[in-house]
Amino acid sequence: MATALSNLGIVAKIRGELNKAEDYHRQSLAINKELGHKEGIANQLGNLGIIAEIRGDLDQAETYQQQAIAIAKELGHKETMASILGNLGVLAQIRGYLGKAEEYYRQSLTINEELGHKENTARNLGNLGKIAQSRGDLDKAEKHYQQSLAIDEELAHKEGMAIQLGNLGLIAQTRGDLDQAEAYQRQALAIAKELDRKEGMASGLSNLGNIATTRGNLDKAEEYYRQSLAIGEELGYKENMAIQLGNLGLIAQVRGDLGKAEDYYQRALAIYEELVHKVGMASVFGKLGVIAEIAxxxxxxxxYFRQALELFQVVSAKPQVEQARRSLQRVREKLGR
Structure with missing residues (x-):
């Protein structure tokens, strides 16, 4: 019964029904506690932590994950330990602690490879790709994403395939290959729709919006961003909401409506500050710095540029550090400093 409820919770989460998912996992947790089944307790605490993370309650999420890993270590249950280490890595990454996140992901990867747990190995490789991408190492990021995709294709794990196709699309876009980027993103979005995976749909729509923006098709980009924002608001997925508000701010900025752009950026910043999302905060500070400079x-x-630089230095985001430093130097020269 507890396992069945947990599985229902996982399906509900994939569909974006977070309240229903939480209810299923809480029921499963209660049964496992009643039975004294510690492994089940750890798994459900981990699942509840993931839901809290999606909602942006990072402190609650970490509390759940730390409780879960303590039980897993007590039991010596490696599979659960690997899963929770991966979850802790995600939390560290959201907060901008890339070194700590990488450490968690590598610990998780080592255990999953030892156990021959391919699906989780693929997830770890994808997460390590994100770390490399955040640091500007596109070749290493692409290698990890391709490794992850190959495993997911072998397993016919469609959710994982969609995630890695989306990640490869981001790499292609960064390199300027917009046609390849769009092809990857459309494949990812199609799979997310097939699975009714709303979180993936929101991500895919956002990525297609970025490509449309790069191509100068602002009306189409705005349409994608608003669709993504609507899904994020439906899910209570705060990180996505902040991303889309930032994207809509950029559209307004390009159109010359600096007041509207600043409003969007401030709304995005408020969410990132609530999440203690250092990379997001730094990015928005940089955008607000540009608005103030233009004005x-x-x-x-x-x-703003100084705050952006300081935060990017904290998270060791080297390309962004250099960009923020150049922006700060440019403004200081204008000020005669």
Missing amino acids: GDLATSES
């Missing part, structure tokens, strides 16, 4: 408010611009 001629150089002192405010300098402050």
Whole structure:
């Protein structure tokens, strides 16, 4: 019964029905506690932690995951340990602690490879790809994504395939190959729709919006971003909401509506600050710095760029550090400093 409820919770989460998913996992947790089944307790705490993470409650998410891993270590249950280490890696990555996130992912990967647990191995490789991408190492990121995709294709694990296709699309876009990027993103979105995986749909729509923006098709980009934002709001998926508000701010900025752009950016910043999402905060500070610079408010611009630089340095995001440093230097020269 507890296992069946847990499985129903996982399906509900994939569909974006977070309240229903939480209810199933809480019922499963209660049964496992009643039975004194510690492995089941750890698994359900981990699942509840993932739901809290999606909602943006990172402190609650970490509390659940730390409780779960303590039980898994007590039992010496390696599969559960690997799963929870991966979850802790995601939380560290969201908060911008890339070194700590990588450490968690590598610990999880080592255990999963030892156990021959291919699906989780693929997930770890994908997450390590994200770390490499955040650091600007596109070749290493692409290698990890391709390794992950190959395993998911071998397993016919469609959810994983969609995630890695989307990641490869981001790499292609960064390299300027927009046709290849769009092809990857459309494949990813098609799978997400087939699975009714709303979180994946929101991500795919956002990525297609970014490609449309790069191509200068702002109306189409705005349409994609608004669709993605609507899904994020439906799910209570705060990180996605912040991303889309930032994207809509960029559209307004390109159109010359700086007031609307600043409003979107401030709304995005408020969410990132709530999440203690350092990379997101730094990115928005940089955008606000540009707005202030265009408006001629150089002192405010300098402050924003300085905050962006400091946060990017904290998370060791080297390409962004250099960009923020150049922006700060440019404004300081205008100020005669």
